[in-house]
Amino acid sequence: MSEQKLAAEVRTEFGKGFARRARMAGQIPAVIYGHGAEPIHITLPAKATTLAVRTANALLSLDINGEGHLALVKDIQRDPIKQIIEHIDLLTVRQGETVTVDVPVHLSGETAPGTVHNLELTVVSLEAEATHLPTAVEVDIEGRGAGEHIHGSDLVLPKGSVLLTDADALVVNISEAIEEAAEGEEGAAVAGAPAEAASAE
The missing domain is CATH 2.40.240.10 (Ribosomal Protein L25; Chain P)
Structure with missing residues (x-):
């Protein structure tokens, strides 16, 4: 920067x-x-x-x-x-000095069909050279499937940066979207029941 x-x-x-x-x-x-x-x-x-x-x-x-x-x-x-x-x-x-900064996590791409992703960490802490600070950490989630996890250790860091956030910290979690859809259908069925009963009367 x-x-x-x-x-x-x-x-x-x-x-x-x-x-x-x-x-x-x-x-x-x-x-x-x-x-x-x-x-x-x-x-x-x-x-x-x-x-x-x-x-x-x-x-x-x-x-x-x-x-x-x-x-x-x-x-x-x-x-x-x-x-x-x-x-x-x-x-x-000063030029050449390293500092600690919190950098936002940016996601790119789309996960596999039928999945949803959850960004667990919106920022990560890095140590970087003061005059070459990264503006963001980019995470590619293109095509990733349900059950996949991206941890701190999986991040591709900008050149010259050192990760200070725990390497085991969960950054992105990818899961199936089926249960959410099923719950929506079940809710719709329950909501429709009184209307059907009323029409029967």
């Missing part, structure tokens, strides 16, 4: 009042921490930042008063109603 370049400004004001004024001015309050350094409180341009953090574990290349900082998005606080970004926590990283 390539880093997104953004211009940031150091801020000296804090609190809800400042945060509200910053958002009205098209800015998002944020803080950078890590490597034992003092946290850096900044504001980021709202529109560009919102676009930049659409993917999980976005890597930002920040220009702060002419000084470059690489930072990984660790937490995004949003308004529960409007869903606008209220605050961002950033972790400073």
